[in-house]
């Protein structure tokens with residue numbers, strides 16, 4: 270029992286060394302990139318250093334108390350003074366110089382320019398989800414997705430970080446430290462994933478009620494797999510292959526989903542990114558309970574691109590696994606899962622709901 274609990278506590282602090290735990294826990298101590306390794310190394314140096322210093326202080330304190338109790342002679346004046354100078358001034362100074370130097374060098378390394386040939390990924394933080402855009406070497410858009418970032422292993426990834434509303438912070442502990450996404454400012458960062466895996470990320474700056482449910486995943490995969498994935502993401506949406514899916518597509522275009530969401534090849538224009546605030550007005554869902562609220566909006570509400578929704582493993586920025594039941598639950602009552610999210614409930618007949626879910630799941 271004790272061992273089980275200890276195991277849990279160790280895993281909680283991310284100290285678990287098993288490969289399995291590394292992939293399941295977002296941990297800065299299971300680094301999967303050089304950047305994260307540097308951060309982990311500094312962390313370990315600080316922890317081990319602190320333990321040594323704490324132990325030394327305790328020994329000195331214990332010795333003092335012990336000697337006082339046995340009424341042994343006190344240290345001579347000179348010895349006391351030397352102790353203060355060495356242990357109270359010289360050693361702390363050395364430790365501080367080491368720590369400041371270490372973090373300065375590491376910080377310089379981490380904030381260096383991304384190498385040529387990096388894959389550029391633009392990440393925009395919205396309340397409360399992540400818009401992910403893949404750009405080619407000329408800065409042209411290749412594909413747009415949301416909340417799940419695929420990256421190649423052993424090729425540098427350059428992140429261009431923006432915010433559409435308030436300050437968010439991009440953090441994948443296994444791959445890098447935190448970088449803020451600031452409204453009106455562009456921050457950049459880069460890392461190279463050194464091994465395959467699924468790494469969990471989280472918004473690390475309080476940004477409103479659903480800050481805690483603003484998660485994402487980074488899927489690091491071999492170059493060839495990544496290229497195939499990206500090529501597929503660049504395609505337009507798959508056409509329905511069953512009657513139910515066809516009905517689902519009809520529901521999607523009829524009830525107003527495309528007022529906010531894009532499905533490339535289906536929706537008439539790019540509205541989901543919010544980059545064109547003067548775009549056409551929203552298509553309102555007559556059955557939507559928030560019709561009045563939506564009518565007040567004079568620009569499209571940014572929402573995740575759904576062109577390849579079926580290829581994602583979670584929905585609502587990692588809030589739920591992307592299964593039939595959860596998708597249905599999310600469409601029916603998003604506020605029940607993420608109160609405050611901009612997604613209004615979609616009031617549908619059961620048959621329509623099933624069709625819409627089937628259609629969305631088919632969009633691989």
Ligand code: CUA
Pocket residue numbers: 394395397436437438472473474475476477479480481483
């Ligand atoms: Cu976005 Cu916290």
